[in-house]
Amino acid sequence: MTAIQVQDLHKSFDSLHVLRGIDFEIAQGECVILLGANGCGKSTLMRCLNGLERPDRGNAYMHGTDIATADARQLCQLRRQVGVVFQQFNLVQNLSVFQNVLYGAMGEQRFGLLATLSPLANDALRERAMYCLERVSLADKAKHKCREISGGQQQRVAIARTLMQEPSVLIADEPVASLDPSAGRNVMNLLMAIVEEQRMTVLCSLHQLELASEYGDRLIGMKAGRIELDASRDTVDHQRMASLYQGDVRVDHVPTTHHERPVTASV
Amino acid sequence: MSQVKRPAAPTTPPPTRFKSPPVFAWLLIVTFLALFLQGVVATEISVERLLRGAVNLVHFIGRAFPPDPTDINTIGWAMLETMNIAVVGVTVGVLLSIPFALLSARNTTPWPWVRVMSRLMIAAMRTVPDLIWALIFVVAVGLGPMAGVLAIIMDTIGFAARFFSERIEEVHPGPSDALTATGAGRLSVIGGAILPETLASMTATSLYSVEKSIRSAVTLGLVGAGGVGVELAAAMRLFNYDEALMIILVILVVVIGFEQLSSAIRKRVI
Numbered sequence: 001m002t003a004i005q006v007q008d009l010h011k012s013f014d015s016l017h018v019l020r021g022i023d024f025e026i027a028q029g030e031c032v033i034l035l036g037a038n039g040c041g042k043s044t045l046m047r048c049l050n051g052l053e054r055p056d057r058g059n060a061y062m063h064g065t066d067i068a069t070a071d072a073r074q075l076c077q078l079r080r081q082v083g084v085v086f087q088q089f090n091l092v093q094n095l096s097v098f099q100n101v102l103y104g105a106m107g108e109q110r111f112g113l114l115a116t117l118s119p120l121a122n123d124a125l126r127e128r129a130m131y132c133l134e135r136v137s138l139a140d141k142a143k144h145k146c147r148e149i150s151g152g153q154q155q156r157v158a159i160a161r162t163l164m165q166e167p168s169v170l171i172a173d174e175p176v177a178s179l180d181p182s183a184g185r186n187v188m189n190l191l192m193a194i195v196e197e198q199r200m201t202v203l204c205s206l207h208q209l210e211l212a213s214e215y216g217d218r219l220i221g222m223k224a225g226r227i228e229l230d231a232s233r234d235t236v237d238h239q240r241m242a243s244l245y246q247g248d249v250r251v252d253h254v255p256t257t258h259h260e261r262p263v264t265a266s267v
Numbered sequence: 268m269s270q271v272k273r274p275a276a277p278t279t280p281p282p283t284r285f286k287s288p289p290v291f292a293w294l295l296i297v298t299f300l301a302l303f304l305q306g307v308v309a310t311e312i313s314v315e316r317l318l319r320g321a322v323n324l325v326h327f328i329g330r331a332f333p334p335d336p337t338d339i340n341t342i343g344w345a346m347l348e349t350m351n352i353a354v355v356g357v358t359v360g361v362l363l364s365i366p367f368a369l370l371s372a373r374n375t376t377p378w379p380w381v382r383v384m385s386r387l388m389i390a391a392m393r394t395v396p397d398l399i400w401a402l403i404f405v406v407a408v409g410l411g412p413m414a415g416v417l418a419i420i421m422d423t424i425g426f427a428a429r430f431f432s433e434r435i436e437e438v439h440p441g442p443s444d445a446l447t448a449t450g451a452g453r454l455s456v457i458g459g460a461i462l463p464e465t466l467a468s469m470t471a472t473s474l475y476s477v478e479k480s481i482r483s484a485v486t487l488g489l490v491g492a493g494g495v496g497v498e499l500a501a502a503m504r505l506f507n508y509d510e511a512l513m514i515i516l517v518i519l520v521v522v523i524g525f526e527q528l529s530s531a532i533r534k535r536v537i
Binding site for chain 2: 165
């Protein structure tokens, strides 16, 4: 069964044409690693997949609902199914770790914020949040403010928040790009263990080739707003991955428009 | 002696010391000078009047010393009323500032035209001076502290809502995106991610509003909006300068005390 289906997706910001016709499908339970250099449109693609950005043209089906045409209510329902892990963690710095994890349930609760504030939340919810924190081994940090803990720990809190959300699809936008190599590997291992336990469909962007060659079932490579590579992980060698980072990779690179055609034609 | 050898004169001369300002600047200077001279003539500033004023001032100080503490009870109660006006006015004003700020911040407003409207309203509340608000409310609800409270509310919204909305616009969009991505509604996102980040700055602004409003609550009494200003105006009009001085001293002590207290709190919050 298909979980995510993207057809001819286009997105521009003013005159900048970021996504230039993206097509792919991800089956339920599949774990796909998205590769590409900085500025090639990975983040925009991921933001389009949960409706944080509206695509200009094309369709993006998430469990059969088209994000491009969904109304506000459908979008909220759809977002509940899609957990997102960000590069910059995006925790509310002023609040406690525990409160941030509780926020993961904001979408499912009818009263939103009121039901997920730590003093008002019901016992079941508070226990579930604590369980999520235990899963990422940060139960002892529950009372700390987010700004007091390290980057790796913050990303683990963000993972706990996603776990709290109980999504069926996980989108991770360079989850380890701002962490040092060993913390990054720990976070990656934890993330992959959790998605396997929960049988989530995963689309995770990375830009370290060593990591990309270790995780996931399939690789999708992007270059200058287009898909250049889509194959099972075992069949892709290092050389081919590295080629994604050579030549005109960015969407905002001026000469790109001139050289675009030959580059795509060569693959 | 300098080790660097240099010729007698550089081949390119240095820039001129002065240069003539452009035409626009000349126009400004001439207009300003004309207004200034006309102003000096129109306000009838003369050495003779200044000297007479100095004599009058000495006369006032002579009659004001020593300050007369016999009515300290009345003054004390009036001062308390001034503080009541300030505290009640600021509290309500700050609470009302939050929705105004949310409506007029770019990242939280529901529609652009709402933002324009609410910014206009805030600007109107800010540009009309508090004394004029007090005059208007004295007409509307009559003499007394209620007019003062309403004037302080307007003044506080004009000031605090603007600062709040600027702070809200500075909040990093990441956490809001993260909560939106869980499927949460807009109000929940604002309350859960944006307001917590602005709390410290809002507290500091609110404390400053209290300081500011105690000062203005004193003057509001002069137009009959309650508090110690009423007593001061009466004392001055009846030439009881010694009592007036006592009132001024009480105001001074309370205002300075409040400023110290609020800066102490602010240091802890930030």
